[in-house]
Amino acid sequence: MSVIENFEKMLAAGQDSALLRYGLGSAYLQAGDAARAAEHLARAVAQDPAYSAAWKAYGKALAGDGRTDAAAAAYERGITVAEERGDIQAAKEMKVFLKRLRKQAGGE
Template structure:
């Protein structure tokens, strides 16, 4: 297994376990071409912090790579709402682009 993943997994359940840790672990799983595990981590990140725009965007990406287009579209839609509510205009724009691409490919 990837040593970075192993080191992050050791922190799960500890005092540092939170949205950022789950997001970081999800990114490592994406790099390791494990989109389903990445999606699980990103879901855990948004469960811990529903306003984490970057985690919503990454969740959509992971679900797309895992072949779960409907779930990816839902994640992007939720993420767009969160980003717009927070004033995170760039993240909202990016997710709208990814959502349109996903819809075109379907």
């Protein structure tokens, strides 16, 4: 059974949580399914708006799904959350991702 199948089984059993949604979204992102990843990561940040790692993954998923404006908004929110929590590394990474995203959007 794959990681995704295990997580989906846990979700179906009613074990919904920000951590589970983050794990599921990350697994879908690794599997190349950015749209499904974004769905689960959106739920993760809705359940725990202070989850900086989920914001970072959500931005990546949205960018991977071609939703550039939404990805930029997710990174901006994630940067704010990370800085408020003192999660400096996550904030730095999201700033880099946001800069790249804006550069790509402007260069096309």
